Amino acid sequence: xxxxxxxxxxxxxxxxxxxxxxxxxxxxxxxxxxxxxxxxxxxxxxxxxxxxxxxxxxxxxxxxxxxxxxxxxxxxxxxxxxxxxxxxxxxxxxxxxxxxxxxxxxxxxx
Amino acid sequence: xxxxxxxxxxxxxxxxxxxxxxxxxxxxxxxxxxxxxxxxxxxxxxxxxxxxxxxxxxxxxxxxxxxxxxxxxxxxxxxxxxxxxxxxxxxxxxxxxxxxxxxxxxxxxx
DNA sequence: ATCATTAATCGTAATATTGCAATAAATTAA
DNA sequence: TTAATTTATTGCAATATTACGATTAATGAT
Numbered sequence: 001x002x003x004x005x006x007x008x009x010x011x012x013x014x015x016x017x018x019x020x021x022x023x024x025x026x027x028x029x030x031x032x033x034x035x036x037x038x039x040x041x042x043x044x045x046x047x048x049x050x051x052x053x054x055x056x057x058x059x060x061x062x063x064x065x066x067x068x069x070x071x072x073x074x075x076x077x078x079x080x081x082x083x084x085x086x087x088x089x090x091x092x093x094x095x096x097x098x099x100x101x102x103x104x105x106x107x108x109x110x
Numbered sequence: 111x112x113x114x115x116x117x118x119x120x121x122x123x124x125x126x127x128x129x130x131x132x133x134x135x136x137x138x139x140x141x142x143x144x145x146x147x148x149x150x151x152x153x154x155x156x157x158x159x160x161x162x163x164x165x166x167x168x169x170x171x172x173x174x175x176x177x178x179x180x181x182x183x184x185x186x187x188x189x190x191x192x193x194x195x196x197x198x199x200x201x202x203x204x205x206x207x208x209x210x211x212x213x214x215x216x217x218x219x220x
Numbered sequence: 221a222t223c224a225t226t227a228a229t230c231g232t233a234a235t236a237t238t239g240c241a242a243t244a245a246a247t248t249a250a
Numbered sequence: 251t252t253a254a255t256t257t258a259t260t261g262c263a264a265t266a267t268t269a270c271g272a273t274t275a276a277t278g279a280t
Contacts, residue, residue: 001233001234001235001267001268001269001270002233002234002235002236002237002266002267002268002269003234003235003236003267003268003269004135004136004137004267004268004269005137005162005268005269006136008160008161008162009136009137009139009140010140013136013139013140013143014136016133016136016139017133017134017135017136017138017139018134020130020131020132020133020134020139021130021131021134021135022130023126023127023130023134023208024127024128024130024131024133024134025114025127025131025237025238026114026116026119026123026124026126026127027114027115027119027238028127029119029123029126029127029130029208030119030120030123032208032211033123033208033211036211036212036213036216039215039216042256042257043256043257043258044255044256044257047257050118051118052115052118052238052239052240053239053240053241054240054256054257054258055239055240055241055242055257055258055259055260056238056239056240057257058257058258058259059238059239059258059259060238061257062258074246074247074257076246076247076248076255076256077246077247077248077254077255077256077257078247078255078256078257079256079257079258082216083213083216085213085216088213089213092209092210095205095209096206096209098133098139098142098143099202099205099206100202101142101143101146102146103146103193103195103198103199105149106146106149106192106193106195111237111238111239111240111263111264111265111266112236112237112238112239112263112264112265112266112267113237113238113239113264113265113266114237114238114239114266115238115239135267135268137268152226152227153226153227153228154225154226154227157227162268162269162270163269163270163271164226164227164228164270165227165228165229165230165269165270165271165272166268166269166270167227168227168228168229169228169229169268169269170268171227171228172228184227184276184277186225186226186276186277186278187224187225187226187227187276187277187278188225188226188227188277189226189227189228
């Protein structure tokens with residue numbers, strides 16, 4: 001199959017999974033960290049920094065952009081990418097809600 | 111390919127990606143939420159609650175256990191699963207470091 | 221010992237992901 | 251216009267993931 005049965009889960013569960021999925025590859029983690037580190041970044045810089053082929057980086061950028069976590073602005077022949085801070089904040093709230101679930105009353109049952 | 115080139119990334123980046131990957135499927139999100147909601151949970155309860163076939167749930171549980179996020183304890187013919195609170199806390203710290211990256215000085219460059 | 225119950229494993233089909241070479245598209249420079 | 255630069259797209263091979271039927275393993279009940 002290879003196809004998640006999303007219809008049997010809540011919107012929130014699917015959203016968490018979608019965000020998590022995009023973070024599920026170290027190249028995308030590295031790209032995002034680089035965009036946080038330096039204010040804006042050209043696609044070519046990321047190719048040099050990370051060391052995967054240009055089409056591969058381009059593909060990862062596309063996924064990040066599709067989820068709204070980054071923005072891309074064409075500047076001449078280059079494209080300047082940066083974090084979409086508004087959407088990052090929204091995503092963070094969703095993920096924190098999941099990660100910060102209450103464990104205070106969890107007996108060590110197993 | 112289908113194979114991530116992990117050797118070109120830092121341990122931290124790979125760790126973030128590994129944790130995120132396991133959260134990248136709504137069934138595993140749902141399983142974890144259920145384990146948080148009720149203190150302990152039998153595999154069969156999760157099968158009923160979530161609605162995927164028993165081998166599928168079992169497979170998802172295996173992945174969660176392999177990453178150390180849950181524990182499983184055999185009780186007769188059943189297996190009682192619960193959150194591994196210690197490891198959850200460690201994982202959370204790693205993920206929060208990634209999610210909480212500083213955006214205060216991010217000009218809207220694009 | 222036999223049967224019932226529960227969960228894990230195996231095998232397999234369908235689909236998704238990753239990576240890159242080759243190419244195309246878009247823009248700028250000469 | 252032509253050439254150079256930069257990024258996106260296409261096509262494809264290799265691998266991974268998801269789901270589940272069939273089966274096995276483990277335990278408990280009769």
